[in-house]
Amino acid sequence: xxxxxxxxxxxxxxxxxxxxxxxxxxxxxxxxxxxxxxxxxxxxxxxxxxxxxxxxxxxxxxxxxxxxxxxxxxxxxxxxxxxxxxxxxxxxxxxxxxxxxxxxxxxxxxxxxxxxxxxxxxxxxxxxxxxxxxxxxxxxxxxxxxxxxxxxxxxxxxxxxxxxxxxxxxxxxxxxxxxxxxxxxxxxxxxxxxxxxxxxxxxxxxxxxxxxxxxxxxxxxxxxxxxxxxxxxxxxxxxxxxxxxxxxxxxxxxxxxxxxxxxxxxxxxxxxxxxxxxxxxxxxxxxxxxxxxxxxxxxxxxxxxxxxxxxxxxxxxxxxxxxxxxxxxxxxxxxxxxxxxxxxxxxxxxxx
Amino acid sequence: xxxxxxxxxxxxxxxxxxxxxxxxxxxxxxxxxxxxxxxxxxxxxxxxxxxxxxxxxxxxxxxxxxxxxxxxxxxxxxxxxxxxxxxxxxxxxxxx
Amino acid sequence: xxxxxxxxxxxxxxxxxxxxxxxxxxxxxxxxxxxxxxxxxxxxxxxxxxxxxxxxxxxxxxxxxxxxxxxxxxxxxxxxxxxxxxxxxxxxxxxxxxxxxxxxxxxxxxxxxxxxxxxxxxxxxxxxxxxxxxxxxxxxxxxxxxxxxxxxxxxxxxxxxxxxxxxxxxxxxxxxxxxxxxxxxxxxxxxxxxxxxxxxxxxxxxxxxxxxxxxxxxxxxxxxxxxxxxxxxxxxxxxxx
Numbered sequence: 001x002x003x004x005x006x007x008x009x010x011x012x013x014x015x016x017x018x019x020x021x022x023x024x025x026x027x028x029x030x031x032x033x034x035x036x037x038x039x040x041x042x043x044x045x046x047x048x049x050x051x052x053x054x055x056x057x058x059x060x061x062x063x064x065x066x067x068x069x070x071x072x073x074x075x076x077x078x079x080x081x082x083x084x085x086x087x088x089x090x091x092x093x094x095x096x097x098x099x100x101x102x103x104x105x106x107x108x109x110x111x112x113x114x115x116x117x118x119x120x121x122x123x124x125x126x127x128x129x130x131x132x133x134x135x136x137x138x139x140x141x142x143x144x145x146x147x148x149x150x151x152x153x154x155x156x157x158x159x160x161x162x163x164x165x166x167x168x169x170x171x172x173x174x175x176x177x178x179x180x181x182x183x184x185x186x187x188x189x190x191x192x193x194x195x196x197x198x199x200x201x202x203x204x205x206x207x208x209x210x211x212x213x214x215x216x217x218x219x220x221x222x223x224x225x226x227x228x229x230x231x232x233x234x235x236x237x238x239x240x241x242x243x244x245x246x247x248x249x250x251x252x253x254x255x256x257x258x259x260x261x262x263x264x265x266x267x268x269x270x271x272x273x274x275x276x277x278x279x280x281x282x283x284x285x286x287x288x289x290x291x292x293x294x295x296x297x298x299x300x301x302x303x304x305x306x307x308x309x310x311x312x313x314x315x316x317x318x319x320x321x322x323x324x325x326x327x328x329x330x331x332x333x334x335x336x337x338x339x340x341x342x343x344x345x346x347x348x349x350x351x352x
Numbered sequence: 353x354x355x356x357x358x359x360x361x362x363x364x365x366x367x368x369x370x371x372x373x374x375x376x377x378x379x380x381x382x383x384x385x386x387x388x389x390x391x392x393x394x395x396x397x398x399x400x401x402x403x404x405x406x407x408x409x410x411x412x413x414x415x416x417x418x419x420x421x422x423x424x425x426x427x428x429x430x431x432x433x434x435x436x437x438x439x440x441x442x443x444x445x446x447x448x
Numbered sequence: 449x450x451x452x453x454x455x456x457x458x459x460x461x462x463x464x465x466x467x468x469x470x471x472x473x474x475x476x477x478x479x480x481x482x483x484x485x486x487x488x489x490x491x492x493x494x495x496x497x498x499x500x501x502x503x504x505x506x507x508x509x510x511x512x513x514x515x516x517x518x519x520x521x522x523x524x525x526x527x528x529x530x531x532x533x534x535x536x537x538x539x540x541x542x543x544x545x546x547x548x549x550x551x552x553x554x555x556x557x558x559x560x561x562x563x564x565x566x567x568x569x570x571x572x573x574x575x576x577x578x579x580x581x582x583x584x585x586x587x588x589x590x591x592x593x594x595x596x597x598x599x600x601x602x603x604x605x606x607x608x609x610x611x612x613x614x615x616x617x618x619x620x621x622x623x624x625x626x627x628x629x630x631x632x633x634x635x636x637x638x639x640x641x642x643x644x645x646x647x648x649x650x651x652x653x654x655x656x657x658x659x660x661x662x663x664x665x666x667x668x669x670x671x672x673x674x675x676x677x678x679x680x681x682x683x684x685x686x687x688x689x
Binding site for chain 2: 047049050051099103105106111113118119120175179183319320323325326327329332333337
Binding site for chain 3: 072075077079081083084085086087089090091092098099102103105106109128130140144168196197198201202204205247284299310313317319320321322323325326327328332
């Protein structure tokens with residue numbers, strides 16, 4: 001069963017079908033596993049219908065879902081400033097950026113769906129607090145400069161994290177990341193440019209920019225996750241090439257990138273211990289307050305409750321709209337069948 | 353409750369410019385074909401990535417299975433005579 | 449802003465304010481839309497409108513000065529676009545009423561020798577898409593579930609009294625308001641009926657609102673909208689961003 005007539009990308013029953021197949025045919029799991037390991041080791045991509053270990057699938061779903069949730073929750077702190085953007089140019093940029101984040105969430109939910117989990121299932125888990133999103137979005141955007149700091153530091157950290165994911169072993173995730181990384185580079189640059197304008201502006205604007213950097217610097221460093229020694233999922237993810245570099249490695253790379261950028265901005269990074277280490281060829285930096293990280297992660301950040309409440313409300317208040325469109329589609333499905341295909345041969349090519 | 357109204361999944365194919373074929377760009381949810389097309393336009397061509405779109409219900413796609421990979425694709429590997437480089441042509445012969 | 453505007457300026461200001469204010473209202477949806485795909489769609493429309501606003505306002509003066517430093521009474525947008533979002537059906541109604549008007553208007557304007565003709569030609573394409581978006585959703589909400597039908601009808605009824613203003617003459621716009629009204633009514637009626645909804649029968653203007661927005665008379669919520677929009681800019685006089 002489930003060979004020719006299984007859709008390649010809708011994976012809802014694929015996982016189930018795959019499992020049944022395996023049991024029925026009593027295929028030697030060890031052989032499948034070693035073929036899988038060999039493919040990953042050879043830098044081949046794993047595609048949705050390939051056999052994969054359950055734990056690999058689960059790890060991917062968890063990571064992609066968390067990533068997708070971060071994109072859509074991440075819309076909130078920035079959307080907070082759309083209606084107050086101080087120039088029409090900035091307003092257009094910010095709207096486009098927040099829109100991109102919705103788009104990125106969408107790409108990522110699609111990638112997760114290829115693993116057999118529907119978007120609704122993932123959203124339900126987010127809304128129930130059973131899946132996480134990046135803790136950084138539990139910090140508030142208090143001034144306009146925060147929009148810039150998010151672009152420069154938060155998106156900067158995200159890009160540092162995400163660029164290696166473009167080579168992740170799971171095909172759909174890697175492809176989503178390629179698209180996202182292309183679009184993200186605009187996000188980081190606009191943030192930097194925004195801060196630059198403030199830093200070179202009036203003394204009040206400069207102060208606003210410095211204050212934002214002071215508040216966002218340390219949480220941005222925490223975005224790379226706990227130190228390698230304490231990271232629970234890292235090692236296996238590295239073997240599976242879901243992750244390509246360790247948390248500490250990426251954090252260090254990010255610090256080294258930011259230091260000269262901060263200088264050009266004319267802003268100070270709030271770390272008295274930050275200095276160049278000639279011997280290591282890298283910057284030393286101060287100790288991160290991990291107790292804050294764990295506390296925010298556990299739900300005690302300034303905005304955890306607020307973010308989740310808004311997300312839930314948007315979903316609940318949108319239910320009647322989604323139901324209406326579904327009902328309309330059901331009523332008019334006959335009409336749809338009458339539609340001519342866009343061009344002759346649509347099917348053949350699309351299926352290829 | 354929400355699961356009952358989740359809109360179906362659609363695959364989106366974008367022709368990036370005239371003369372090229374449509375290629376798979378990604379997927380999205382939409383209640384019907386008209387909305388799928390519009391959502392695809394908004395999502396996958398907002399940076400001028402395309403001049404034409406196809407949307408296909410994901411469920412309508414029939415695909416080969418990885419289990420059949422060997423039977424489907426390996427037999428083509430031993431037929432080098434299908435490729436022009438298989439043939440030796442004397443030097444100096446042109447337009448071949 | 450203090451000197452008397454040229455006639456073309458008056459038209460650019462009216463249309464520019466329409467686009468600016470509606471874009472702002474749509475921007476308020478960010479993070480609140482019923483489904484992710486619709487976040488993207490609404491933002492696209494908002495961005496198109498903001499783009500139009502910037503071109504139009506720049507014909508008159510400095511876009512930011514005009515957007516951020518005018519008082520409520522100096523805005524020339526119709527009252528329809530400043531109406532708060534309400535539920536999704538309310539927003540879709542506002543989109544339907546306004547985008548049909550804007551599409552018909554820009555199509556006409558594009559063929560005149562007005563200074564605004566080139567802009568209108570370009571914007572007409574964007575607005576055609578906005579109109580399509582509104583029509584598609586009107587059909588789905590009207591002919592969807594009992595609840596969506598009721599909400600959509602409520603939206604149509606609530607905003608109907610702001611539609612009369614759309615056909616008031618605008619200084620500098622060489623467009624016949626009555627023929628615009630006829631065509632607008634035909635289009636809206638056809639969409640509304642197809643959506644199994646009823647075209648409202650009440651008056652299209654309130655007691656003293658005919659053309660009021662275009663004269664600088666607005667509704668209460670508009671002042672709060674502007675307070676939010678202008679606050680940061682006004683807090684830093686002369687700063688650049």
